[in-house]
Amino acid sequence: MKSNVNTNLKDELPDSPRRLRADDCVVVDKPRLVRSQIGAGVGNFMEWYDVGVYGYLATTMAQVFTAGMGETVGLLVTLFGFAVSFLVRPLGGMILGPLGDRIGRRSVMLFTIMMMATATVLIGCLPGANSIGIWAVVLLYVLRMVQGFSTGGEYAGAATYVSEYAPDRSRGVWTSLLNSGSQLGFAAGAGVVAATTAISTNLWGENAMVDGAWRIPFLFALVLGIASLLVRNGITESPSFEKAREVKEKPGTSRIFVRHNLRNVIRYYWPQIVIGIAIIGADGACSYTLTSYMPTYLETQIGMATVHTATATVVILLMQAVLLPISAKISDRIGRRPMYFCAAISNLILLIPAFVLFHTGSLWGLYAGLILIMIPGTMYLSINAAVQSELFPTASRYAGVGLTQNFAVSIIGGTVPLISQLLVDITGNSYVPAFYVMFFSVLAIVATLFLRESAGRPLIGSVPVVATRREAVQLEKGQDEDESIDTSTMLLN
Template sequence: MNSVPVEKKLSTHSYRKVAIAACFGTFLEWYDFLTFATLAVVFGPLFFPSIDPSTGLLASLATFGVGMVVRPLGAAIFGSVGDRIGRRPVFMITITLMGIATVSVGFLPTYASIGIWAPILLVSLRLLQGLSAGGEIGGSAVYLTEHAGDSNRGFKTSFLQLMGPLGILVSTLQIALLQQWLSHEEFLSWGWRVPFWISLLLLLLAFKARMALEETPIYLQLSKTEMQSKNPLRDNLTDPETRKRMFLLFFCISAGGAILFFCVQVYTSIFLKTSVKLPSPLVDQLSVYATVALLPLTIFAGWLSDKIGRKPVVVSGLILGATLILPAFHLMQIQNQSTLFIAAILIGLSAILALVVGPQTALLAELFPAKTRNSAATLPHNLAAGWIGGLLPLIVTWLNQQWVSDMAGLWYPTIFLACGAIVAILYLPETKKIDLRQ
């Protein structure tokens, strides 16, 4: 009897309104979080001055990685809160923390003004961003999927995966326009701060949109029957089946998606600027092309997973990623390649990324039971995104420096994706027909 009212709410609720509000907030989280990555090359000399430019870049990438490393802590805290008191309250907290931290970056004095305190404050704000993102990214997937109903979940929820690319796209376009309008000296003096200041306006809009969000019908049903877990994290870790699925989510789906995301959306820009030596405006233009292509490809992959299953779509992306990353970067490194050729490579890499992330939102929720779903999904997802994906630019750059090669570090994502594909083929279950109310 309990399932009837839940199904009714799922079918009559204005899903579009819920999706827009949830996605806009997640867009802000990604915009804030990834603006830092886009400006990694700029932050090096401003906050980590060094005679050796490579050392400054490495320090800047390490600061970006710090924010990713603490994401699992945010996931553990906010994921459990979401299972105990509801999905909606967590959204309000995380978006506020992220907005405050990001706006503050825009007002930070540089190393030239306050010395060592500049990088210390920058790292502190990155830690706050990481905690916030840990609660938001993953939890929003559960929230949206629980509102999506039983049919076409892959397609409906794939739109959430567009928020990361859109965050990068808006950030990249802003920075490209600022660099075009301002002189190099003006941009280094104050122009780099503008994207962080703009996030204040986005924060106010996102906060207003989220105030109108309703709790998911599945969680409301749990609360009515008092079936919430009192200690979700402990329950997840003591249940063998949940532990197994948390590992599969971590190793195959989330780590694979994170590695491809940071290879395609973050590291390619760094690689083209520092190794291929392409002009920054041209690299930003190429990044825009690749990101625009990623948007429909991601939705298509989500739709395809509704037709043939989540597993074959994700496994295909992992196999193609492991096979083609090294050749793709090698081809981009060859001198005198046309801009069109490099753009085609980036779009091809985007298609591989879409295969993994398109079904990802639905999978995050479908793998776990309702009463511990939020914490079970957010912890391994953020652990993978933070420790595997977020540290990828740093690890790849460090390996390249150790081996005095622009390509050596790319063996790290290649091997990881290959292992993830093998494990997924053997153990990942098909989940597209799962009843989310169970």
């Protein structure tokens, strides 16, 4: 049985691990897996609903919360409100991740969904700058920080949870559905903004959104939050976590089976963290350009109407939601590394043509350009949840994913709208956002060279998870020739 773990873990593994038996494997209960998938996915839907609403209301909220600051400064201040929530996400990951490894994935995810929904609804209740001046922006930032803190534990928990429930051979597909839900959430947010804008302006005039209709999409989060909480309350803890929680540290126990604090997670798993930040950062730069910066860019640089940009993004994200599991299924067969190489190279080839199409100012150019950005973004996004979970052992997975995901998304993805707009303002070059995204794809290519192939392999620190009893028997019989089986990384009784 060949070892498939990272070299910085091998010195902690036993010399003569026990052989795998069919009874050691976890056979998936399909109905429970589906319930768990839905329960985990509702949080990502809720998170991206908020991102979509804020992104598409950026210009409107600039008028409401930064009145008197000037158009350019006001827009930057509002976009910083988008960035500030992401800057807080690492703190949420550093606190909620280790907590999830200690008390369970499900308990932390219940907490994050409550916090997220409450903050979103409260934003819809805030007074504007005309009522309380600069305090309007301050309160907006505070609530955005609360959202960021909760999100810091949300996606990491959902990715960890679903990856531990899913069969090893189809982990990419199951975890990709989280991101399909995220895209649907963003599309829902953009769609609610578009519908609210169309209806309110038709009923109350062109200034209806600024006058108060902007609150409706945020207040709608109350309904979504209650529904999400009820769904999530019905899921059970992941079997891999339950087994890992039973391990008691004693002399000779491999560190991959021990739950570590944040300091030791960084100490032992820093190579995985660096690789993860690079590849997740490339995805973040691409995804947040498509979802969060393009509305502002297309309206300010190209002069397109909000209704057209919102409609186009909804269509593109619905397409992406469908394509994500297809791309993930391919990665389950050919591997994660080939998919990352394809994503990065495609980004380098397609970004500039996409921006050229935007500058035609036509509707067909709008859709064609968004599709070109969406293609590499889909390849990135389809496997990121799986790969992050595959980087870290079960006992410390929530903490490792929380740290890696949130630093990458916060430093790179969440700042894309702000930095891209600053670069455009400073350089006067409307193509510079494309070069900014392409830079991170170059870093991803380098990181992928050091990435361990993990498609179809059991998660480190867990026993194999299979779809049928027959598959478990086949693993027992063929373990000597199967390079994906390394019993030294499994919790075997």
